[in-house]
Amino acid sequence: MTGLDQRSYFFDEGIRFKCRRCGDCCTGDPGIVRVNESEIADIAEYLNMPVSAVVETFLYSWGNGHSIKEAGDGRCLFFEDGCRIYPVRPNQCRTFPFWFANLRSEARWIKICSQCPGIGTGHLFTKADILNVLKKNM
Ligand code: SF4
Known part of the structure; x- marks a missing residue:
């Protein structure tokens, strides 16, 4: 112990x-949602998109890694009538x-x-x- x-x-x-x-x-006030390289790869595979397209469309550089972009109303860009990546959501969301x-x-x-x-x-x-x-x- x-x-x-x-x-x-x-x-x-x-x-x-x-x-x-x-x-x-996942909606309302914006915030930082950290996503690491392995999580980005999982999201790309789940969405059947190239990693580079996921990074360009949904993420921005933050610190040593990436965070998820938000729509104009502050919601997570992966949130559309529910989380589009729920089975592979990042650890930060999972915890x-x-x-x-x-x-x-x-x-x-x-x-x-x-x-x-x-x-x-x-x-x-x-x-x-x-x-x-x-x-x-x-
Ligand atoms: S953790 Fe689940 S129940 Fe709680 S606010 Fe987020 S989506 Fe709703």
């Missing part, structure tokens, strides 16, 4: 979550809402709960599950 595991958190009893695929987190930025304080978490109807429903993610997601993404 590491120090992280031994500390007490507001999610010690775990958090239930099941994505309802409502799209609320929502268990992001450090969301879990760093209970006040922040309460805000996220009000924005995501999937929180509080479905599978129970234990404290260990949640810490594992956080550690993998550090």
Whole structure:
């Protein structure tokens, strides 16, 4: 056990979550969604497009990698009546809402709960599950 595991958190009893695929987190305010090379290759294969076309159409350079472009209304460019790449969505989307930025304080978490109807429903993610997601993404 590491120090992280031994500390007490507001999610010690775990958090239930099941994505309802409502799209609320993929629309509205713009944000950075990191996509790495391997994820870009998976998306290209899934969409049956060349990698270069996926990069040019859907992504822009950000830091050492890429982020997903947004449409004029702020929605993710892959979101059209639902996520077009759901089975191969990037790790950042896959691990929502268990992001450090969301879990760093209970006040922040309460805000996220009000924005995501999937929180509080479905599978129970234990404290260990949640810490594992956080550690993998550090
Ligand atoms: S807001 Fe929550 S329930 Fe809706 S798509 Fe995003 S993660 Fe899923």
